[in-house]
Amino acid sequence: MGGIIYLTLPRRHRLRTLLFSLSLGAALGTGLGGCQRAPAASGQLRLVDDAGDTLSLSSPARHVVSLIPAATELLFAIGADSLVVGRTRYCDYPPAALAVPDLGDGIKPSIEAVLARQPDLVILYNSGQNAAVAGRLRELGISALRVNTDALSDVPRVARMLGRLTGHQRGADSVAAAFDTALASATRRVTGVRPKVLLLVWEQPPMTIGRGSFLSELVERAGGQNLFADVASSSGVVSIEAVAARNPDLIFTTSEGPSGFAGRPEWQAVLAVRERRFLRVTGSEFNRPSPRAPAAIRQLTAQLNRVSR
Amino acid sequence: MSAARLALLLVAVTACALLGLSAGAVSLPLGEVWQGLWHGQGSGAAIVRDLRAPRVMLAFLVGGSLGVCGAALQAMIRNPLAEPYLLGLSSGAGLGAVIAIASRAGGPWTVPLAAFLGALAAVALVYRLSVVSGRRLDPHVLLLSGVVVGAFAGALMSAVMVLSDAPGVRNAFLWLLGGFGTASWRALAVFAVYASIPLAMLLFHARSLDLIALGDEPAHHLGAEVDRIRRVVYLCTALLTAASVATCGIVGFVGLVVPHAVRTMVRPLHRSLLPLVFAVGGCFLVLADVVSRTAVRPLEIPVGVITALIGVPLFALLLRRTLA
Numbered sequence: 001m002g003g004i005i006y007l008t009l010p011r012r013h014r015l016r017t018l019l020f021s022l023s024l025g026a027a028l029g030t031g032l033g034g035c036q037r038a039p040a041a042s043g044q045l046r047l048v049d050d051a052g053d054t055l056s057l058s059s060p061a062r063h064v065v066s067l068i069p070a071a072t073e074l075l076f077a078i079g080a081d082s083l084v085v086g087r088t089r090y091c092d093y094p095p096a097a098l099a100v101p102d103l104g105d106g107i108k109p110s111i112e113a114v115l116a117r118q119p120d121l122v123i124l125y126n127s128g129q130n131a132a133v134a135g136r137l138r139e140l141g142i143s144a145l146r147v148n149t150d151a152l153s154d155v156p157r158v159a160r161m162l163g164r165l166t167g168h169q170r171g172a173d174s175v176a177a178a179f180d181t182a183l184a185s186a187t188r189r190v191t192g193v194r195p196k197v198l199l200l201v202w203e204q205p206p207m208t209i210g211r212g213s214f215l216s217e218l219v220e221r222a223g224g225q226n227l228f229a230d231v232a233s234s235s236g237v238v239s240i241e242a243v244a245a246r247n248p249d250l251i252f253t254t255s256e257g258p259s260g261f262a263g264r265p266e267w268q269a270v271l272a273v274r275e276r277r278f279l280r281v282t283g284s285e286f287n288r289p290s291p292r293a294p295a296a297i298r299q300l301t302a303q304l305n306r307v308s309r
Numbered sequence: 310m311s312a313a314r315l316a317l318l319l320v321a322v323t324a325c326a327l328l329g330l331s332a333g334a335v336s337l338p339l340g341e342v343w344q345g346l347w348h349g350q351g352s353g354a355a356i357v358r359d360l361r362a363p364r365v366m367l368a369f370l371v372g373g374s375l376g377v378c379g380a381a382l383q384a385m386i387r388n389p390l391a392e393p394y395l396l397g398l399s400s401g402a403g404l405g406a407v408i409a410i411a412s413r414a415g416g417p418w419t420v421p422l423a424a425f426l427g428a429l430a431a432v433a434l435v436y437r438l439s440v441v442s443g444r445r446l447d448p449h450v451l452l453l454s455g456v457v458v459g460a461f462a463g464a465l466m467s468a469v470m471v472l473s474d475a476p477g478v479r480n481a482f483l484w485l486l487g488g489f490g491t492a493s494w495r496a497l498a499v500f501a502v503y504a505s506i507p508l509a510m511l512l513f514h515a516r517s518l519d520l521i522a523l524g525d526e527p528a529h530h531l532g533a534e535v536d537r538i539r540r541v542v543y544l545c546t547a548l549l550t551a552a553s554v555a556t557c558g559i560v561g562f563v564g565l566v567v568p569h570a571v572r573t574m575v576r577p578l579h580r581s582l583l584p585l586v587f588a589v590g591g592c593f594l595v596l597a598d599v600v601s602r603t604a605v606r607p608l609e610i611p612v613g614v615i616t617a618l619i620g621v622p623l624f625a626l627l628l629r630r631t632l633a
Contacts, residue, residue: 202480204420205490205609231608237483239490241360242334242607260419266493269359 047164050126051146053134060167061121061143065114067106070149070288071123072097074159077291078171086117093284093292111136121145121165150234152214152289155179159291175291182294187221188301194225195304197279198248198272203258205237214289219252222300244269250307255282279303318588322369325592329365330357332599334607364492367500368598368612369591371489371553372563374504376590377583378546379564380571381511384522384579385542386448392565393550395452396543397459399485401431402554404466407481411473420484421555427462428551434458436543446539487558487613489598500556507545508587514538515579522577560597560613562620563590569627593619 156176163172210231405427
């Protein structure tokens, strides 16, 4: 329900990646495989994006506007940073990205602001609201790539797509391979009991993360268990009594999440709140799937170990 | 009201309360509910005692209050469409909540308090606009003022939402859609003490409402101080609605549907109508809340969505029957 209502609203990247990393997006993203090559024409770069559009570039892009924080981070990681001529106001990593002109919002961006940067490739989040934006950009002769950046599996996949379109295939391949290796080695194989973690992202109403979000994946790979893994969507409103009945071992919050709930009387019905068992993380690696995810998993693992000891 | 009807009402209220206590994210059998209420230990007892009991009672109180507000406003404005949220204060409350979230004000009670202040500001503005020619509160001007103040506050709310990059600003919409997810004994106590005053005032003016419903002229001839009563009724309903929005967001249709439904069952004298509307409104909201927390367990559907989903068909049915 929360997702449905939320999806009808204008969105921001940061919140979106934090709360609403769509399960749908993740499913489509891995299923369709954006790296599929369309029938190749000679000398042409062709690629089908996550929205099903075929992009066709005669040469690698020289000026890229990235309107997804996760994509901006990837462009810097694969060595295409000098091509980035525009970003969203939420693209804050790596710090060098802040030097790139800020074009505002990434969902329903200002097309004028994008045009002013004279890009030949614009990277957009694959959402309904951006479909019209992509169409308008194509009419203006600018390639628009729409991708899902919702699940951890999107990181290497999108890295390779960006590598092909910018002529940084080798950098992209090495980022993708390093990511897969690091992810595998950071993932804990837990044989015993997994601590149950409530991922609380908002308090009025209480909102949690379901298995459709990469945050759930981070916790599961760190050896924890998402208290609401049975919620298929990326997030949802739950009752405190459902939380109390499931009795989490830990309550996970981010720096942008709830802060006052622990002081409210109704939350005292939850044992973990009474015993102040909180796991508060800061840092944008918890806002979006990125090459930093393995490090985020290690950080969570350390904190989970500390608490369960 | 006959004794049989009163007994029936009591049974209905009890049944709703018991259902509200036993249904939820986890179903608890009535035996466990009973144990939990009085002397249980463990998570089941904590759920019943600390979460469900205050939640059910708060839903009942808010539902009853909204019903009474609706009935009183319909009589006072002499418009069957009148309902508590028509008077602009829901947008005022929303604006308050959004500003609180956007300014990143912390603290567990900030959002409800800001919503309450926003609603009060809207009430004050609507009241100021509607008091024309001295101290007369014109019902038509009141309705229009409510609409324009509501629209203005709504526009401001959208502007704040668009301009703010505070995380969670958009969740304010979810909060406004209503729910009793954060009910507590403390919230219940605050609301009960606060609401008892305007509720008592409205009940005290039951006979005056009967007169006003006849029209200003006859009411005046029958000895009612029309202007004073209108001001009192407006302020009581506004204050009551403001508190309910602050408590649980905007729960629509209770104030519209319940009074009309009850009027089809009893004579429309407010002395008996108002208490009955209170009881039926309370039961309605308790049941709607049960649906909101059980329909898609463990997720919750905002209770305002449920009241609209039940209320609109019910209203349509009533409309057809009244016309036929």
